[in-house]
Amino acid sequence: MRLTDTEWQLMNCLWEKHPATARGIAGRLPPEIKWAYTTIRTLLARLVDKGAVREYKEGNTSLYEPILTRENARKSALKTLVNQAFDGAYGPLMHFLVNDPNLTPQQRQALEEALKEQPEKRGGKENGGDNQ
Amino acid sequence: MRLTDTEWQLMNCLWEKHPATARGIAGRLPPEIKWAYTTIRTLLARLVDKGAVREYKEGNTSLYEPILTRENARKSALKTLVNQAFDGAYGPLMHFLVNDPNLTPQQRQALEEALKEQPEKRGGKENGGDNQ
């Protein structure tokens, strides 16, 4: 399951607190984001369509709840990144992270040790369907 | 500089070998990708527009060369991922990677040690303009 930029924003709010109303989500968005109420509704509807979010009614009002877990969304995003930018293997990503000049030499050392046996591919399914 | 899926494909070919013709790139794409020659040209033109690639002529034929470095593209992609999915901090990403069940216990141990002092934010510019 790929999420777009705006979908990540909403999902982050939903993972933080759910179920939530559109209005509630609006309140929990980072302050620099000022979306129209209907924008949020549109994006939520798309997430429902994709199966990432469940919608149900309480009286007249829609409540939303994540179906996709944060864990699975992260896995999936990482897998995409690794495929696009790191030859499809986690090793190169790790190496790239390890070469971050902000790491202290000790940190780098320890990480490099750990990487010596880092398996190249992460096994398992991207998203096992059971993402509750 | 954000790259789309297809743009990553082309850039990966270009980083591998450049300068390159559109035809040459076609030959270096992974075998499961079968794009029309004109598709590749269109995508390259968009990359040139974005300033990720330089195009110059040899006789009648266009040669392409990356301007954006792989390093910078990776940095940028990682920053996007971290912002979307890991609260904008590298620490949580590292933790997520460390909790990969495919790591051996020793690897996990070493990584966790290293992470104890992992700074949350990576400093420096996303893309310093000097991406030659």
Place this chain on the structure above:
DNA sequence: TGACTCTTACTACGATTGTAGTAAACTATG
């Protein structure tokens, strides 16, 4: 030089994404 083949330049077109607007239905309140 005529017939092919390759390359270029330009255009196209549906799907997705970001960002709403409007009208109608619902709800709460004086």
Place this chain on the structure above:
DNA sequence: CATAGTTTACTACAATCGTAGTAAGAGTCA
């Protein structure tokens, strides 16, 4: 109940993305 604010349902629309097609010019070879 009349009015005002809230929520819904539906529609819109430009930009970007994936994926080409076509026509015309250039190079190549018999």
